Amino acid sequence: MTKHPVECTQLIELTLAGSREAFGELYEATVEDVYKAVRFFVSAPSDAEDVVQEIYMEVHRSLGRYDRSRPLRPWLMGVAMRQIQSHRRKGWRQLRIRLKAEQSGLSIEEDFAREVVERLANRPLLAAVHTLPFKLKQVVILHYGQEYSQEEIAAILDIPLGTVKSRIYAALQKLRRKHRADTIRIGKVEDLHESGT
Numbered sequence: 001m002t003k004h005p006v007e008c009t010q011l012i013e014l015t016l017a018g019s020r021e022a023f024g025e026l027y028e029a030t031v032e033d034v035y036k037a038v039r040f041f042v043s044a045p046s047d048a049e050d051v052v053q054e055i056y057m058e059v060h061r062s063l064g065r066y067d068r069s070r071p072l073r074p075w076l077m078g079v080a081m082r083q084i085q086s087h088r089r090k091g092w093r094q095l096r097i098r099l100k101a102e103q104s105g106l107s108i109e110e111d112f113a114r115e116v117v118e119r120l121a122n123r124p125l126l127a128a129v130h131t132l133p134f135k136l137k138q139v140v141i142l143h144y145g146q147e148y149s150q151e152e153i154a155a156i157l158d159i160p161l162g163t164v165k166s167r168i169y170a171a172l173q174k175l176r177r178k179h180r181a182d183t184i185r186i187g188k189v190e191d192l193h194e195s196g197t
Contacts, residue, residue: 008072016064027056033073033146034080040141041084055083070155077148077156081138088134128178129171136171139164 008029014022035052042048058079066075129140142148142156150168154161 009068012063012066012068012072015060023060030072030076031056034076037077037080037141037146038084040145041137042087047087051083051087054087055080058083071152074148074152074155077142077146077152078158081142081156085134125175128175131178132171132174136167136174139167140171140175143168 008026011022011026011029015026031052034055035048038048038051038055039045042051059076062079066072129137132140138157139153142153143150148156150161150164153164157164
């Protein structure tokens with residue numbers, strides 16, 4: 001977030017008073033953080049842009065309910081997470097419809113355009129994170145990818161702090177097990193190559 005919290009509060013007040021320019025400035029000040037978070041959860045860039053648009057429509061609708069005595073960033077991420085979950089639910093519904101259509105003999109064109117999230121040095125780790133259940137993936141990405149504190153994540157997701165801690169712990173355990181399994185698999189493949197030469 002590029003603007004100082006006081007400036008954001010002023011922009012919120014101006015937006016609530018009806019200023020479109022103020023909401024535009026608030027959008028510009030916050031969209032980079034929001035877009036980064038969305039891209040972790042939504043792989044197709046066009047879908048990510050749609051989700052970001054939905055997030056800001058919801059922000060505009062619910063801005064009057066935002067408690068200005070609290071930090072904006074966690075509240076904004078909470079709105080973002082709810083919209084991401086809504087997008088995922090729509091995706092599941094569409095997948096079920098497509099599967100039913102395929103079972104009925106209808107042919108539906110598959111979209112194989114999936115892009116890898118950029119600017120992450122450890123792509124194998126990112127791939128492993130994406131295999132986690134959504135609830136675990138959420139806390140890992142918010143904590144390690146977006147650098148939110150556990151307390152902020154609890155506020156964003158509206159869950160108890162203990163739940164955040166247990167989800168992070170469970171996610172790290174799963175990632176460690178996967179890493180060990182991959183290391184063992186790679187070792188077996190290397191052994192096969194060495195014994196074959």
